[in-house]
Amino acid sequence: MGPSLKSEETIREYLLGRVSDETTLEGIEGLLFTDEEFCSQVQLAEDGLINDYVLGRLDEPDAEDFRATLKTNSERNFQVELTQALREKALSQQTVTEARPSFFSSLASFFHQPKYAGAFAVLLIAAVIAVVYFSRINNQDQLAELRSVYREARPTETRIAEFNYAPLPQLRGAPDPVVQGRLRRIENNLIDAVEKNSNAQTHHALGVFQLTQQKYPEAISELETAAKLAATNAKFHNDLGSAYYELARASRAEKKLESLDHALDEFTRATELDANLLEALFNRSLALQELGSRREATDSWTRYLQKDASSPWADEARKNLARLENEQTLFRKDEDVLRDFLAAYRNQDKARALKIHNETKGLLKTVMVPLQLSQKYLVARTSGNEIEARESLEAMTFIGDFERTQNSEFFFLSWPAITPMRRLHSSRCC
Amino acid sequence: MFLFICRELEYSVAELPLTRLPVLNLFKAKVNKEVTPESFATFLSWLGPDPESAGEEYERLRFRLCNFFGQRHCRFADELADETINRVILKVSEEPIGNKLAYFYGVAKNVYRESLRKERTHLDIDEVTVAAPAPEEQSFSSECLDKCLAKLAPESRSLLLDYFSEARHAKVELHRRISESLQMTQTALRMRVMRTKQKLKICVQKCMS
Numbered sequence: 001m002g003p004s005l006k007s008e009e010t011i012r013e014y015l016l017g018r019v020s021d022e023t024t025l026e027g028i029e030g031l032l033f034t035d036e037e038f039c040s041q042v043q044l045a046e047d048g049l050i051n052d053y054v055l056g057r058l059d060e061p062d063a064e065d066f067r068a069t070l071k072t073n074s075e076r077n078f079q080v081e082l083t084q085a086l087r088e089k090a091l092s093q094q095t096v097t098e099a100r101p102s103f104f105s106s107l108a109s110f111f112h113q114p115k116y117a118g119a120f121a122v123l124l125i126a127a128v129i130a131v132v133y134f135s136r137i138n139n140q141d142q143l144a145e146l147r148s149v150y151r152e153a154r155p156t157e158t159r160i161a162e163f164n165y166a167p168l169p170q171l172r173g174a175p176d177p178v179v180q181g182r183l184r185r186i187e188n189n190l191i192d193a194v195e196k197n198s199n200a201q202t203h204h205a206l207g208v209f210q211l212t213q214q215k216y217p218e219a220i221s222e223l224e225t226a227a228k229l230a231a232t233n234a235k236f237h238n239d240l241g242s243a244y245y246e247l248a249r250a251s252r253a254e255k256k257l258e259s260l261d262h263a264l265d266e267f268t269r270a271t272e273l274d275a276n277l278l279e280a281l282f283n284r285s286l287a288l289q290e291l292g293s294r295r296e297a298t299d300s301w302t303r304y305l306q307k308d309a310s311s312p313w314a315d316e317a318r319k320n321l322a323r324l325e326n327e328q329t330l331f332r333k334d335e336d337v338l339r340d341f342l343a344a345y346r347n348q349d350k351a352r353a354l355k356i357h358n359e360t361k362g363l364l365k366t367v368m369v370p371l372q373l374s375q376k377y378l379v380a381r382t383s384g385n386e387i388e389a390r391e392s393l394e395a396m397t398f399i400g401d402f403e404r405t406q407n408s409e410f411f412f413l414s415w416p417a418i419t420p421m422r423r424l425h426s427s428r429c430c
Numbered sequence: 431m432f433l434f435i436c437r438e439l440e441y442s443v444a445e446l447p448l449t450r451l452p453v454l455n456l457f458k459a460k461v462n463k464e465v466t467p468e469s470f471a472t473f474l475s476w477l478g479p480d481p482e483s484a485g486e487e488y489e490r491l492r493f494r495l496c497n498f499f500g501q502r503h504c505r506f507a508d509e510l511a512d513e514t515i516n517r518v519i520l521k522v523s524e525e526p527i528g529n530k531l532a533y534f535y536g537v538a539k540n541v542y543r544e545s546l547r548k549e550r551t552h553l554d555i556d557e558v559t560v561a562a563p564a565p566e567e568q569s570f571s572s573e574c575l576d577k578c579l580a581k582l583a584p585e586s587r588s589l590l591l592d593y594f595s596e597a598r599h600a601k602v603e604l605h606r607r608i609s610e611s612l613q614m615t616q617t618a619l620r621m622r623v624m625r626t627k628q629k630l631k632i633c634v635q636k637c638m639s
Contacts, residue, residue: 017501025501032494033535043493044617047624055594073500074508075492081570082631083594089575090594252483258621265618 005031006038011045016065036253050076054083139193139205142186146209149179149186155212157249158242158286159279161235165312183213194222200230208239216247227266234274238283241266245287263287278308282317289320298324326359338372345395357399370399465516469523476522476530489628491515491534498538504545514538574637578630586626593623 004010005027013019014028031038052058053066070077147163154166175183190206207222223240230236241263248259264287270280281304288297301321308314337360344352357369366372377392403409477491478484495514499507514537518527527533579587 014501015497017503019501029498029535032497033531039490039494042497043490044620044624046493046497047627048620051594051623069500072503072505072507073496075496075511076500078570078635079627079631082575082627082634085570085572085575086590086627086630087594089572089579090591093591093595258618261618 006041008045011042012049015042015046015049015069016062017069018065037257040257046076047079050079050083054080054087139190139201142189142193143205143208145182146186146212149175149182150212155214156242156246158245158283159238159313160208160211160242161238161277161279187213200226200233200236203229204233204236204239207243211239211243211246214246214250216243216250219243220247232273234270234277234280237266237270237273238277238280241270241280241283241287245283245290248290257291260287260291264291276307278304278313281307282313285317285320289324294324294327334367334372337367338369338376341369342391342395345398353398354402357402370396373399465519466523469519472523473519476527485632489632491531494531495534495538498535499542499545502542504542510538510541510545514541517541571634571638574634575630577637578633581633582626582630586629590623590626590630593619 005024010019010024010028014025019025019028032042049058049066053063058066070080143162151164151166153169154160154163157168187209190202190209193202194206203222204226207219207226210216210219210222220240220243223236223243227233227236227240244259244263244266248256248263251259264284267280267284267287270277271284274280281300285297285300285304288300291297298321301317301324304317305314305321308317337356341353341356344350344356360367360369373392373396377389377396380386380388380392474481474484477487492511492515495511496507499510504510514534517537518534521527521533521537579590582590
C-alpha cells in the first residue's frame with residue numbers, strides 16, 4: 001500500500017481533492033504526519049500544481065478541481081495570489097528589458113569598430129594572463145598550507161580535490177591556538193585574493209577553505225561561483241559536490257535529500273568532464289550509497305577500485321563495498337537468501353554458505369536460514385519429496401554442527417524442529 | 431500582542447519567521463484557558479531548538495494541517511488548523527508530549543470530528559445550511575511583494591523572475607535552459623524555486639500583517 005500512496009499520481013489526485021475513499025485518505029494523511037520525506041514530496045507537488053495553474057498549464061477539469069480546493073484552503077489561495085503577482089512582475093520586467101537597449105548591445109556596437117576591438121583585445125589578454133598568474137600562485141600557496149593543516153586528519157568524509165589521504169576522525173575538537181592562527185591567516189589571504197581578483201581560482205580556494213571549516217552554505221556560494229566561471233573544471237564541480245554532501249550530512253531529514261541530489265549532480269558532472277578524476281569517482285560512490293541506491297553504489301565503488309586498487313582511499317572504498325554487500329543480504333527476500341544458501345551448500349562452498357547464515361541468524365526473523373530450511377523440510381515431507389527433505393535436514397545439521405564447534409552454540413542443533421524431524425526421517429528411511 | 435510576546439521572549443519579529451500565529455487571536459479553548467506568552471514560549475522550544483528551526487517546523491505543520499482539513503472539505507480549513515495548534519500549545523505547557531507529529535495528527539482528527547458535529551447541529555436546528563461569512567481576506571499587496579523581492583538575494587530574485595517570465599508555450603524550454611545554466615536537475619530547480627517562494631511568502635505575509 002505504501003509505495004502506491006507515495007506515487008506522484010496519487011499525491012496529485014489528493015491535492016486536487018479527488019480522493020474520497022476514507023482508507024486512502026487516512027493512509028495519505030498518516031504519511032503526511034509521519035514521513036518527512038513524503039511531506040516534502042507533497043509540498044513540491046502542491047507548488048507544482050500552483051505554478052501550473054497560474055501559468056495556464058492545467059487542463060480544464062484539473063483547473064476546475066484545483067479552483068474548488070481554493071475555497072477551503074486560504075493558505076493555498078494566498079500562494080496562488082503570490083504566484084500570480086510574481087508572474088505579472090516577471091512579465092512586466094521582461095517587457096521593460098526588451099524595450100531598453102541593453103548594455104551588451106551598446107558594447108557590441110562599440111566593438112564593431114576594428115581599431116578599438118584590436119587594442120582592447122591585446123590589453124585584455126595581457127591583463128588576464130597577469131591576474132591569473134599572480135592569483136594562482138597565491139592561491140596555490142594558501143591551499144598547500146591548508147592541506148598541510150589537514151595532513152593528519154581530514155576535514156570531510158568526501159575527497160576534496162588534491163587533498164592527500166588522511167583518516168576521518170570520529171570527533172573533532174577545537175584546533176590548537178597555533179593551528180587557529182594559521183587558519184586565520186589563510187582565511188584572510190584568501191578573502192583578500194577574492195576582493196582583489198575575483199575569478200574562478202580565488203573563489204574556489206576560498207570555497208575549499210570554508211568547506212574545511214564546516215561553513216557549508218558559504219562554501220557552496222563560493223564554489224558555485226567558481227564552477228560557473230570555469231564550467232569545465234572537473235575539480236571545481238567535485239569540491240562543490242563535496243560541500244553539498246557535507247551539508248546534507250549536517251541537515252535534517254527533509255533537507256538532506258535535496259542537498260544529496262545536488263551533490264550527486266556535481267560529482268556526476270565532474271566525472272563526465274574528467275573520467276579519471278579519482279576524487280569525483282570516490283565521492284560519487286559515497287553519494288549514491290548515502291542516497292540508498294545500493295546497486296548503483298556497488299557498481300560505482302567497483303569501478304573506482306578498478307582505477308585505484310592500492311591507495312588508502314581504496315581501503316575505504318573496499319570497506320564501503322563490503323558494507324553494501326552486507327546490507328544487500330539484509331534487504332533481500334527470504335527466498336533469495338535461501339536459494340543462495342542452498343546454491344553454496346550444494347557446491348560445497350562452505351565459506352559462502354556460512355557467511356549467508358551468519359549474516360541472517362541474528363535477525364531472528366523468517367529470513368533465518370535454519371527456519372526456512374525447517375519449513376522447506378516440512379513442505380517436502382508433506383508432498384513426499386524425500387530428496388528435498390533429506391537435503392534440508394542435512395543442511396540444518398551442517399549449520400548446527402558449525403555453531404556447536406565454532407561458537408559452542410547448541411541452539412541450532414536443538415532447534416525445535418530438528419530433533420523430531422531427524423527421528424521421524426530415520427524411522428522412515430532406515 | 432505578537433510584539434509583546436516576542437519582547438517577552440527576547441526574539442525579534444525578523445528572527446521568528448512565523449507567519450500567522452494563532453495565539454495572536456487570543457484564542458480561548460473550550461476549557462476557557464488562554465494561550466499565554468509562557469505557554470507559547472514552551473511551544474516554540476518544543477518545536478525547535480532555535481527560532482529559525484521552530485519557524486520552519488511551524489510552517490510545515492501548518493501546511494500539513496491546512497491540507498488535512500482542506501482535503502476533507504472543511505469550510506474554514508485555516509481556522510481549524512489554528513484551533514489544532516492552539517490546543518497543542520495549551521497541552522504542551524501542561525505535560526510532556528513525545529511524538530509531535532502523531533500528537534498533532536490525533537488532535538487534528540478530534541477537531542475535525544467536532545467540526546462535523548457542529549455543522550450537523552446547525553442543520554438540525556435551522557434545516558438550512560447557513561455558513562458564517564468567510565473572514566475577509568486581505569487583498570494581495572504588490573507593494574509588499576516589491577519590498578520582499580528587494581530583500582531576496584539577487585540570484586534568488588532573478589531566478590524567480592526568470593522562472594515565471596516566458597509565455598506559456600516556451601515554459602518547458604525555459605525551465606530546461608535555467609536548470610542547465612545553473613547546472614542542476616529540474617527537480618532541484620523546482621525545489622529551489624519552491625523554497626524561494628516560501629521565503630517570499632513569509633515576508634509578504636509579515637509585511638501585510
